[in-house]
Amino acid sequence: MNVALILNYKAATETISCAESLLAHCPTVNHIVVVDNDSQDGSAAQLQAWLDEKAHPNVTFLRNPENNGYAGGNNYGLRWAMEHLQPSYFWVINNDTYVDSDAFSPLLQALQANDRQFVGSLVLSADTGRLECYGGGKLYPILGKARLLGKDQSLEAIDEQRQTHAPDYIMGCSLAFSAALTREIGLMDEAYFMYFEEVDWQYRARRFGITSQVIPASRLFHYGSLSLGSRSAFYHYYRNRAATRFNKRFYGPAFALTSAFLLSAVTTLKEYRNPTLAWSGIKGAFKGVAMSVK
Template identity: 35%
Template sequence: PLLTVNVSICILNWEAESLTVCCLKQLLQLKEIEGHADNISIIVVDNNSQDGSDYSIHKFIENASYEKIHFLRNTTNSGYAAGNNLAIRYALEHLSPDFVWILNNDTLPTADSLTQLLEAAKKQPSVAIFGSTLLDENGLVVECAGGSYYSPCLSTYKHALKGLTIEEAAHAELPKPLDYIEGAAMFVRAEVFRTIGLFNEEYFLYFEELDLIRRLPSGSHIDWCKKSFVRHIGGASMESKVAEYHSNVSALMYTRKYHPYCFPFMAVFRFTAKLFRNILTGSWSLNEALVSSYKHYFLSR
């Protein structure tokens, strides 16, 4: 059947040419695109890369067989939320999407992954945001079933149905409603962004998807699209000083805003738990980032 809705797919790149190009190649194999639907647009934002990857990605887009790929350059590396907002804002202003599909550049959607999301969205009009079945790098084991569960007083999360095989997940049900959809693959009704605004750019990395869920209009829901599969080839790649620093700052910001009753305990627990973890693993540079993040957060308030 002819695709009758508009979908904008948003991809954010920062100095990861090979990942972004692989993701784009995979998107060009979507059934809808191979079926010559002209209702799908892809927006790639480069978050001020300094390694020349923006030039290489732009050349790939110029030579691609699909014409509806838009390339935007950010003037600064403003983080995940702001970088994706640039793409979302462009889509809302120029492309009139019904849905916005936000994908990490280290994801590889299967050919019918979008088809399954569109069918789920048609059957469940009250669901504002769907999450796909995120698979590990080999595409054999579930990384998360759409999203995760979050413990605000511990600032810890648990991926839904993590570790199940594809076959096991096909017959599984979520033990309880998800707390949030994983930012690596978020299929969002465009009306959500028109109603509540975009991602909160105060979060440089992490917690922006939790913040978005907290702002959903009353009566809106989130859910797992079981049959939409997306491989996440970089799912365990964010162990760095930058990631450590921003994850702590974002956790403190989010908890102070939405769970103030948890904030004192959470701040102490998170710092202590991470300190001991880093000592036990010999990750001294992560402890530097931990201390720096707490100093920055508390001294700047």
């Protein structure tokens, strides 16, 4: 069984649109699991009403009793599916996306040929049709930063992008993998709460010989932008905390501490007119260095 997993947080309308597009265009998705991450805004009631009306037999709606972040919400759905559905392959997909063609079958074919990999899609802007990212991005660990590959390029540039670049990680916006892989390497690290969870997961998987690959035939559309435009104290704190914690795990404490200083400087330069935001980023950067990792 092939299971798509959609995590909702205060965006029931978008989640329903995403699920309906999968139902309409992705026949090799056998079951969809929708998880509400304790939205507390009426989302759960809206999603339940949609299911009651449509009566989709191959959609399950779950309520996570707490909001434990992107990793925690997705892990909640993955654990439930592994216990109740006997899945072979998973497809984690952002709720603010939709498909207008069968975006899953190309991912499935790649996994059936080699299930020791993560695979991802081309992510296109719903507004412009141009690339938001070629599957994922490049990391600059010492700076605690990442760059999306192919952002704002036209579809005509896709072949060149494929030949000249490969991402360091696949975005969690569209990430497919085998159920066997989760049993081998474990699930996502919930201590991140937000940001870097899927990056950490893929880097941990490398220790097991697991690779990552973009499948250009798989394409989905994303509302808004993958690069967050509105910066907040919440964003700076959790984004910087995640970056330095990631560095501590994979490059060591000294590297993480150095990156915390550099990331703090970058954040301060960007937010020099907003010292409260800058301070949140600085606190997050050094908190990540202090957090425990295995």
